[in-house]
Amino acid sequence: MNTKRTILSERESSLIEDLIAGHGIIVTFGQVYRELKARMSRQAARNLISKLMKNGWLVTIKRGVYELAGLESRGFGSLSTFKTAQVLVKNSYVSFEAALQHYGMFDQHLKTITSVSLKRYKTSEIQGTNYRFIKTKKELFYGYEEKRIENHLVKIATPEKAMLDLLNFKRNAYSIDLVLEKIKEYKKDLDFERLNEFCEKQAVTVQRITGFLLDRADINSGHLHDLIKTRKNCARMTKDSAKFNAKWRLYYEERFE
Structure with missing residues (x-):
């Protein structure tokens, strides 16, 4: 369901721009609070996050982790699906068609980003993209490289x-x-x-x-x-x-x- 976004106040607009500059468009509660703690209490920061979520400017990825949404009109790119996959499951790497696409070897639109992981994790749908994780044993968890995407290291399988x-x-x-x-x-x-x-x-x-x-x-x-x-x-x-x-x-x- 789409949430209608209200106009941001000057303080909210400044906060979002500072978060993007420092962390990209996926942020944790701790990162948000560090930007705000000189001006408000921890509870007040939680209340502001709740307001931004209600008004459609923040989307929960998992507990304590948020995507800054609706930024296209502000000149920012869309959510990095690879970064989202890595945030959802730390011990995972993006593979299959998505990895091939990263190297320019697959040009079809992907509705699902599939990763290989060391733990089970349910399929999640975030902003129209499904994130699927295939559990493997440790011996097969290899063959990836770390790439920096939006100030975040993301593991991506090599083409091979x-x-x-x-x-x-x-x-x-x-x-x-x-x-x-x-x-x-x-x-x-x-x-x-x-x-x-x-x-x-x-x-x-x-x-x-x-x-x-x-x-x-x-x-x-x-x-x-x-x-x-x-x-x-x-x-x-x-x-x-x-x-x-x-x-x-x-x-x-x-x-x-």
Whole structure:
């Protein structure tokens, strides 16, 4: 539900501008209070926050954390979805399509930002964007870099890890097609040594699928084949895979012929 925003008083306008200058558009109660404590009590600061929330200038992200909203008319950009994801779950990194989008490798509008995290967290909807967190074990929590966004360090998967996360956590026809498309399209930009290194920590099925896709893109898959060539078990790309590739001991879908 949209909240009608009232006109800000001079004091409120000054506070919001100071908060943005110092902290970006996501702030904590402590940051707000530090700006106000010379002028009012802690309770008065809480009352002012409640007023700004009621009037639509603050939106609660989680307890004690707020987004400064409705700032487009004041010359400020919109909420950083990546920063929001990091604030919601500290031990997480943005991955999948959102990470690819960060590197200019995915241009479709995203209604959901999906992150990999070390804890369970419910899906949250904030300002029209869904934030989803996929819990993983510690051994698979790697392959990200920290980027500074609005005075905040945000963990974002490298392109190579984002593609492996797609194959590991979202393994379906769409994700596999997307990964192959990006491997072919950005062959000169991707770091395949890093992809191989990251793949060493993945499940054998992910290693088989990645190697199979590298072959389809005419990229050297020798390192990955060395990882799995002594394994006698087989794997399926998806539940509908029926064709068999002997090199990778992988059942794949006919469209890859």
